[in-house]
Amino acid sequence: MADVVVRTTNVVKIYGMGEAEVRALNGVSCEIYRGEYVSIMGPSGSGKSTLFNMIGGLDKPDEGSVFVNSVDIAQLTARELAFLRCHTIGYIFQTFNLITVRTALENVTLPMLFAGMQPDEADERGMMLLDLVGLQNRYHHRPNELSGGQQQRVAIARALANNPSIVLADEPTGNLDLRTGKEIIELLRKLNKEQGVTIISATHDLKMLDASDRIFHIRDGQLAKIETREELTLQVGSVQGED
Amino acid sequence: MDPRSTALPSKEIKNTDPPLWVAWHQALASIRVRFVRQAVTCLGVALGIAFFASIQLLREAQAASAEPQDAARLKWLVATSLVMCLVGVTNSMLMSVAERYREIGTIKCLGASDGFIVKVFCIEATLLGLIGSVGGSVLGAGLMSIVLAVDGSSAGWIGFVKVVGLGTLVGVLMTIVAAIAPAIQAARMPAAAALRVEV
Numbered sequence: 335m336a337d338v339v340v341r342t343t344n345v346v347k348i349y350g351m352g353e354a355e356v357r358a359l360n361g362v363s364c365e366i367y368r369g370e371y372v373s374i375m376g377p378s379g380s381g382k383s384t385l386f387n388m389i390g391g392l393d394k395p396d397e398g399s400v401f402v403n404s405v406d407i408a409q410l411t412a413r414e415l416a417f418l419r420c421h422t423i424g425y426i427f428q429t430f431n432l433i434t435v436r437t438a439l440e441n442v443t444l445p446m447l448f449a450g451m452q453p454d455e456a457d458e459r460g461m462m463l464l465d466l467v468g469l470q471n472r473y474h475h476r477p478n479e480l481s482g483g484q485q486q487r488v489a490i491a492r493a494l495a496n497n498p499s500i501v502l503a504d505e506p507t508g509n510l511d512l513r514t515g516k517e518i519i520e521l522l523r524k525l526n527k528e529q530g531v532t533i534i535s536a537t538h539d540l541k542m543l544d545a546s547d548r549i550f551h552i553r554d555g556q557l558a559k560i561e562t563r564e565e566l567t568l569q570v571g572s573v574q575g576e577d
Numbered sequence: 578m579d580p581r582s583t584a585l586p587s588k589e590i591k592n593t594d595p596p597l598w599v600a601w602h603q604a605l606a607s608i609r610v611r612f613v614r615q616a617v618t619c620l621g622v623a624l625g626i627a628f629f630a631s632i633q634l635l636r637e638a639q640a641a642s643a644e645p646q647d648a649a650r651l652k653w654l655v656a657t658s659l660v661m662c663l664v665g666v667t668n669s670m671l672m673s674v675a676e677r678y679r680e681i682g683t684i685k686c687l688g689a690s691d692g693f694i695v696k697v698f699c700i701e702a703t704l705l706g707l708i709g710s711v712g713g714s715v716l717g718a719g720l721m722s723i724v725l726a727v728d729g730s731s732a733g734w735i736g737f738v739k740v741v742g743l744g745t746l747v748g749v750l751m752t753i754v755a756a757i758a759p760a761i762q763a764a765r766m767p768a769a770a771a772l773r774v775e776v
Contacts, residue, residue, distance in 0.1 A: 387769040391768075392686065392768040392769035392772070393767050393768075393769040412690070412765070413691075416689060416690045416691075419685070419688045419768075420687065420688020420689075425687075431682075431683040431686075431772070432683075433680060434680070435603075435610040435611065436603075436606055444599075444687055445687040447595045447599045448689055448693070449688065476610070495687075496688070
């Protein structure tokens with residue numbers, strides 16, 4: 335477990351200026367290990383999505399550093415950042431964010447083409463990934479022809495396109511019904527167990543807790559506490575009561 | 578190897594932009610799927626250029642005979658038509674970029690460089706500009722030719738072709754310029770900010 339894949343040191347992110355200034359993150363330091371399933375939990379506005387954006391290289395911190403695979407992402411140029419996003423990180427969003435004008439297969443293969451893979455090779459791998467999420471027969475459908483759960487499965491296949499070190503999932507079950515949400519969590523857990531993918535998920539879905547190795551609780555832009563799964567099973571009642 | 582493994586084929590991965598056809602396919606898919614929306618943009622370009630082309634044809638037809646005073650007035654009209662055209666085209670292209678901030682943010686998350694995003698918009702703008710400008714020039718110059726024919730004058734075939742050529746060139750350039758500025762701005766935005774934009 336000693337292999338650190340993400341490390342943040344005193345990350346501060348400020349939105350707005352002057353009196354309207356909001357410290358969305360106020361000195362967050364944490365380490366995430368390879369192969370872990372980490373959930374970042376916290377109420378709306380606590381800064382969990384901001385932390386997610388920082389770890390994913392979607393935004394840069396105002397103070398402190400974020401290291402992904404020992405690379406300080408604040409030091410990267412726009413092109414290097416694009417390279418990091420393409421090869422190292424896979425993203426899953428609450429609103430799926432598939433490219434609406436492309437088919438399921440094209441959505442999955444696009445990151446591979448950005449990585450310089452040949453089209454036929456990308457198609458083959460894309461079909462394999464769609465098969466992995468159980469959607470091989472829907473490969474030619476566009477996102478608006480798929481259900482929410484199916485769209486999220488395509489998004490998961492797309493996140494795995496370039497075999498990333500980390501998969502970041504921002505409330506992946508937020509727009510899904512209870513059962514579909516559960517299926518998505520099970521799929522993520524399976525990928526984590528079988529393929530060894532590191533999964534970092536911002537969520538306030540309590541079903542996620544059961545799948546997580548560790549849970550980071552964020553409050554007012556700070557890391558309030560870190561729980562391991564073992565500690566959690568004893569406290570589920572109190573956590574549920576808290577929500 | 579487990580056939581369901583997500584491990585990549587052992588091939589060297591390059592840090593370069595994907596070949597141009599990837600951007601071309603993305604642009605074509607965008608035009609095909611958003612056909613009605615893009616047709617409206619195209620119509621905006623066409624109408625602006627039609628106005629420009631009709632005035633330009635009038636100038637061609639009266640080039641020899643017009644009084645200096647009339648020539649000056651026509652020049653003024655051409656300039657006005659160009660401004661109107663620019664406003665129309667810029668508005669259409671600005672809207673079409675603004676509607677797609679989210680898509681831009683997503684593509685950035687997938688590893689697209691800023692250059693790729695600008696390339697997609699350039700290809701789209703060139704195609705829309707070309708179709709709109711050719712259509713608009715022919716429409717504007719054609720209508721003006723009919724009006725002139727009723728009066729018994731004409732700019733001749735050469736004049737007609739010249740006006741259509743000029744209209745197309747002006748239209749395409751204008752569309753690209755109008756699209757490229759907002760596209761560059763959108764491409765440079767941090768991905769998180771682009772994803773947050775709601776239109």
